[in-house]
Structure formats: C-alpha cells, structure tokens
Amino acid sequence: MRLLSANPETRESPAIGQRAQPWLGTLVSIRVAAEPDLATRAMGAAFDEIGEIHRQMSFHDPASELSRLNTRAHREPQAVSARLRRVLSVSLALAHATGGSFDPTIGRRLVEQGRLPAPAGDASDPDARWHDVALERDGRVRFRRPLWLDLGGIAKGYAVDRAIACLRRQGVASAVVNAGGDLRSFGPPHVVWVRDPADPGRNLPLLEIGNAAVATSAGYFNDHPPHSAIVDPRTGAGLGDDCSVTVCARRAIWADGLTKAVLADPTGSVALLRRLGASAVLLDRNGGRRHLS
C-alpha cells in the first residue's frame, strides 16, 4: 500500500496556471505547471510572442508584414522577418508535397467569397499559385504575379510551436498551448478531446499526448454560409462540412497545415504523413472513424 503523501509527484507537483487571450482570430489558451511567479512570467512571454506573430501575419491589418507582401512583392522583392520566412518556407514545402491541396495563395478565393477584405493595390491574378512565390537567396520574398497570401491555415500552428519553445526556455515543468484547435504540449500525458462532428457541442476523448502536437479541422463552425468553412485551394470547393480531420505530429505547424491536405485528399496524404512521422484520423457524422498512417 502506498500513502498518497509519500508520492513525490503529488507532494511536489507545482501549481497550475492558465490564461487565455484573443489572437489570430481565435482564443489562445495556455496552461502551465509552474510556481506562480514563473507561470506569470512564462505565459506573459509566450503571449508576447504570439502577439508578435499576429501583428506580422495578419491579413486584415494593412500595416502587417504579410500585407506589405500582398501589396508590393510582385513589384519588387521584400525583406521579411525570420518568423514570416519560416512560415512561408514550411507553407511552400507543404504546397509542393501535396500538389497544391495546401496552398498559401488561397487569399484570392477567400476574398472572392467575402471572407477576407481585398488588400489595397493590384488584384490577385486568378492563375497565381504557390509556385509563384519565390524565397530569394538573400532572404527576400518575391511574387512572380500579383497574388494574395493568406497564412490562416498555418500561422496558428506556428504560433503554438513558438509559444511552446518560449515556455520550455522559461523552465516550466509542463505546458499545453491551444490556439483554436491547434494544440501542442510537453510534460505528462493528457487526454485531448475533439468535437463530435454529429454534435459539435459534445466532445470525444480521441487521444492521449505527452510531447506532441494535434490539430483538428472541420467545417462545423462556419461564419460564412453558404460558403464552407474550409476551401480546397485548387477548386474553391468546400471541405469538411460533415466530418473532421485530426492530425497528430511533432510540430503544430505541420499538424495545422496537414489537416487541410488530408481533408482535400485523404488517401493521397498518407505518404506525406508517414514522411513527417504524423498520423491522422477522420471522424464522420455517423460515428465512422478512419485512421490514416
């Protein structure tokens, strides 16, 4: 028999702190296990980092770095921050690997559907695709045609990765960061729930993670009917109206981007999932469940 008080984990487990702030068009919540002063400092630093990413990558804010690209990069190459360059580089790698079922030039379709405001200046070329975005050797970004980048399908994942790195550096014992469904954690295993596609007001215990990232995409909360919440960049067609896809990967930026690729082409995504050490589950409205990789 073991006495509870004799368990060092119980006796020494630090306090839990949690906070949430609105960023990147969603609620970002952070939970850490740390002494109160450290928890406050660490969560403050993590939210500062997320706020910085929001300011750099906002499509809505005409003063963001992303908006500067969207209005000027087809005229002359633009210098960008290391953060934006990293997100663009992962976006283009995913676009290449998925044959464009993930494509950061999706801004044009979302503007057409009235879901994003049209940026100032030249309109996006309707034929522009991800391969019209060039990352120059000198670090600058150039568009081969006028186009509108939107990083809404991947920036939240990146922000979660950066926040987790920040919390680790600060020395908290364990943490979970969740930005509107893109989640990453380190520390002891915990259950991650996903919404039931048949009834998004309910949650299902889907997996247990320790050090890993999970992202779920689905169409059930749609602010813009009759358009779908998620759009296939190749065709403009709606995706995920009656199912959800959850991807588990080492990094949240991969998990976030991969959910869209899996929704667009589940079978075709298996090789890429395997290459990145990721796995995915599709849930449908009838309780069906399909594992990929």
Place this chain on the structure above:
Amino acid sequence: MRDPISIFWLAPAALLVGSPVSGTTYLSVEQAQHLLFPEAQMTAHPVTLTAEQAKAIEKASKTRVRERTLKVWSASNGGWFYLDQVIGKHELITYGLALDPAGTVRGIEILDYRETYGGEVRDPKWRAQFVGKRAGSPLQLDVDIVNISGATLSSRNITVGVRRLLATHALVVGKS
C-alpha cells in the same frame, strides 16, 4: 529533438461517450487587473450610461449596448480596466480590457469562457468505464477548453465587444 513524440490514439470504444463542454475559468477580476496593471492601484469607477449615451455608443461602434451599468476601474498610473461580457450564439465570454492613459488597448485577458450549447448531462458511470482502457496511470479526464482540439469558435464577438468599449471610453468614461 529534446523528446520523442508521445501519442496514443484512444480505443474507438471510448468514442461512444462524449462530454459536453462546460468551460473554463481562467482568472478572477483581481488576478486579471494585476496581470494587466502589475504596478498600479485599482479604484472602482462606477458608470451608468444614460439612454442618449448608449445610443451614441451604438452609433459609433455599430453594435448593441445591452448593459448600461458599466464595470470600470481606474488605475493609479492613469490607465483603465473594463470588465465586460460578450454573448455569442454558442458562448458566453467574460473578459477584461486594459487601456493605457491615452485610451489605446494595453491588453485583453479572458476571465471566463462558457459554451452555452450541448450541455447534455452524461451518466458519470461512463468515466469509470473509460479510465480502465489503458494500463498505467489513470487518465486525467478533465475537459476544459485547453484540451479540446478542433474548430473553436472565432474571437469575433470579443473584437466587437472591444469596439463597443473603445467607443464607450472615447465618448463617456475618458471624458469624465
């Protein structure tokens, strides 16, 4: 990589059960004030809007004023703290807005988040049944927002609420 990836897909049997979201309390009013104004003393500054003021705020912010009694604090450094609530189709969010002395946004903290749909009460027996599914330490089955992956609601309601409070500050409170 510092740590190997650690994941475990739960058995489909576990998917027969689901939990409604209740929500999460993040901070008390005092905690939020302390985070947003760590160095300042806060003084309650009660304000009740007249019908005309409410109308002017609605016009300026293009949003409805549901509550004319405001919860406002002034900070000893000249800043302001507003406690407000937004009610969406599916959620109820209590948040704090901090303004610096010039009336620009200094920070926003969520105090409480509730989802107002779902809400079906489940038989507690299902938990016991689920906990036994895996060898090793018992699973933590607390559901709060931080543990849910999947399309969350947008923060649009908060954006609209902040717009209303900024109009309130510009037209009424910051003028007094």
